[in-house]
Amino acid sequence: MGFKEGFLWGGATAANQYEGGWKEGGRGAANTDVMTKGSKDKTRGITYIMPDGTEHLMEGVAVKEMPEGATFQVLEGQEYPAHRAVDFYHHYKEDIALFAELGFKTYRMSISWSRIFPTGLEEKPNEEGLRFYDAVFAELHKYGIEPMVTLHHFEVPLELTNRWGAWADRRTVDCFIRYCGVVYERYKNQVKYWLTFNEINNIYFGFLSSGMTADDTQTVMQAAHHQFIASALAVKLGHQINPEFKIGCMLAASRCTVYPETCNPQDVQNAWEQANRQYFFADVQCRGYYPAYQLKYFERNGIWIRMETGDEKILREGTVDFLSLSYYRSMITSSEKKKGSDPLLLGVINPYLRATDWGIAIDPLGFRITLHNLFDRYQLPLMVVENGIGAADTVEADGSIHDDYRIEFFREHIRAMRDAVELDGVDVMGYTTWAPIDIVSAGTGEMKKRYGFVYVDMDDSGNGTLKRSKKDSFAWYQKVIAANGAEL
Ligand code: P53
Numbered sequence: 001m002g003f004k005e006g007f008l009w010g011g012a013t014a015a016n017q018y019e020g021g022w023k024e025g026g027r028g029a030a031n032t033d034v035m036t037k038g039s040k041d042k043t044r045g046i047t048y049i050m051p052d053g054t055e056h057l058m059e060g061v062a063v064k065e066m067p068e069g070a071t072f073q074v075l076e077g078q079e080y081p082a083h084r085a086v087d088f089y090h091h092y093k094e095d096i097a098l099f100a101e102l103g104f105k106t107y108r109m110s111i112s113w114s115r116i117f118p119t120g121l122e123e124k125p126n127e128e129g130l131r132f133y134d135a136v137f138a139e140l141h142k143y144g145i146e147p148m149v150t151l152h153h154f155e156v157p158l159e160l161t162n163r164w165g166a167w168a169d170r171r172t173v174d175c176f177i178r179y180c181g182v183v184y185e186r187y188k189n190q191v192k193y194w195l196t197f198n199e200i201n202n203i204y205f206g207f208l209s210s211g212m213t214a215d216d217t218q219t220v221m222q223a224a225h226h227q228f229i230a231s232a233l234a235v236k237l238g239h240q241i242n243p244e245f246k247i248g249c250m251l252a253a254s255r256c257t258v259y260p261e262t263c264n265p266q267d268v269q270n271a272w273e274q275a276n277r278q279y280f281f282a283d284v285q286c287r288g289y290y291p292a293y294q295l296k297y298f299e300r301n302g303i304w305i306r307m308e309t310g311d312e313k314i315l316r317e318g319t320v321d322f323l324s325l326s327y328y329r330s331m332i333t334s335s336e337k338k339k340g341s342d343p344l345l346l347g348v349i350n351p352y353l354r355a356t357d358w359g360i361a362i363d364p365l366g367f368r369i370t371l372h373n374l375f376d377r378y379q380l381p382l383m384v385v386e387n388g389i390g391a392a393d394t395v396e397a398d399g400s401i402h403d404d405y406r407i408e409f410f411r412e413h414i415r416a417m418r419d420a421v422e423l424d425g426v427d428v429m430g431y432t433t434w435a436p437i438d439i440v441s442a443g444t445g446e447m448k449k450r451y452g453f454v455y456v457d458m459d460d461s462g463n464g465t466l467k468r469s470k471k472d473s474f475a476w477y478q479k480v481i482a483a484n485g486a487e488l
Pocket of ligand 1: 014017198199202252254326328386390434440441442443444449
């Protein structure tokens with residue numbers, strides 16, 4: 001009963017939200033470095049200059065249409081949270097010691113591509129960048145923590161975006177594979193678990209997730225094809241370099257957890273349609289081919305994927321070893337148009353559920369349903385690499401932080417995951433929370449929406465000492481890991 005021996009408990013972060021040190025150690029600029037700070041009520045922006053030198057800020061996390069001649073770059077007087085983030089770059093020893101104290105078996109992190117290849121185009125990697133991760137992995141192994149590394153977590157060298165719209169262009173595949181080869185070789189004895197693309201189905205975010213400079217469906221789907229090819233080649237190459245590697249894909253599974261608003265069969269059909277637009281990504285990476293329903297969807301919508309000879313073979317030969325996923329919420333959809341243009345009714349709260357202060361439906365049972373669905377669909381081990389609650393924490397006069405809402409969220413979700421294991425027979429390899437320490441929000445670029453067991457003293461404008469302190473949830477999660485999830 002319960003979680004298997006060796007269950008991989010831990011926490012997860014991403015370089016662009018955590019690492020900082022953006023101009024240090026020879027790192028180049030990334031897409032995420034030109035994204036400004038937002039908040040719950042204000043969207044993030046993307047900055048660029050025009051050939052005549054005028055400076056601009058585009059609102060949102062996606063670029064609708066790239067103005068002719070625009071170059072994305074950092075501008076004076078703007079706030080870019082990725083530049084310092086919460087400075088893991090200089091705090092990694094202290095932070096990893098805290099992860100060890102929590103009892104982590106694994107720590108999921110991402111490598112910043114532009115720290116290894118500053119523009120993405122170099123022939124040779126940046127040795128100083130490689131040395132930084134040597135030090136991080138050594139520190140993890142000192143405590144017996146197994147690193148799990150995401151190769152692409154929403155971050156592309158900015159030069160690739162400015163040259164050719166990053167993943168919209170096939171040449172990005174070659175740059176990515178060169179980068180993968182270098183980090184695989186360098187870390188083949190330090191890292192066993194790898195993930196290719198974080199939340200690959202969130203490619204719909206465009207600029208934020210993949211550095212893309214257009215967001216029409218044709219471009220996005222072509223870019224998705226390039227990522228599928230890159231992922232399959234990365235799986236093959238990884239297994240050649242070290243047959244012991246376990247390489248997974250990563251799906252934003254919240255987006256597959258779509259409930260029909262009513263029992264009207266049309267609502268049910270709609271929910272299927274919505275979920276299929278997301279499952280499709282895992283279908284290609286886990287099964288090795290495009291599913292029939294998606295090919296029909298392309299046909300109906302006049303979308304045409306340019307494939308090269310051999311692509312089908314690459315996809316077939318590059319299926320993943322396991323499926324990793326993020327889960328934050330469930331969604332609902334209706335066949336009625338009355339509720340606005342958003343088919344997922346993101347603004348409508350399911351009347352049976354509570355929501356976070358950021359409007360995210362809290363649905364632990366949905367988590368069990370999702371795990372069951374995904375395991376049945378692929379028959380592959382599942383690794384939960386993101387689950388957590390963004391909340392505004394209050395620091396008491398004595399410095400303590402009573403985050404019982406976070407404890408409750410994790411208790412209910414871990415219990416639901418245990419049900420998936422015990423009652424549904426799902427094979428779950430491990431679970432890493434998002435995020436064990438407060439980091440910059442991807443969606444809003446703010447600090448206020450906190451996820452950690454460890455508090456970081458920094459506000460939305462980057463003021464603060466960066467001092468780390470433990471919240472109440474710290475001791476709670478520590479016990480959960482110690483008891484292998486038997487005590488919640
Ligand atoms: P934040 C939404 C928006 C942006 C990224 O999100 C997202 C999602 C949720 O699917 O995906 C993941 O920070 C992502 C992480 C991110 C986390 O969700 O906006 O993989 O990088 O931080 C939480 O609250």
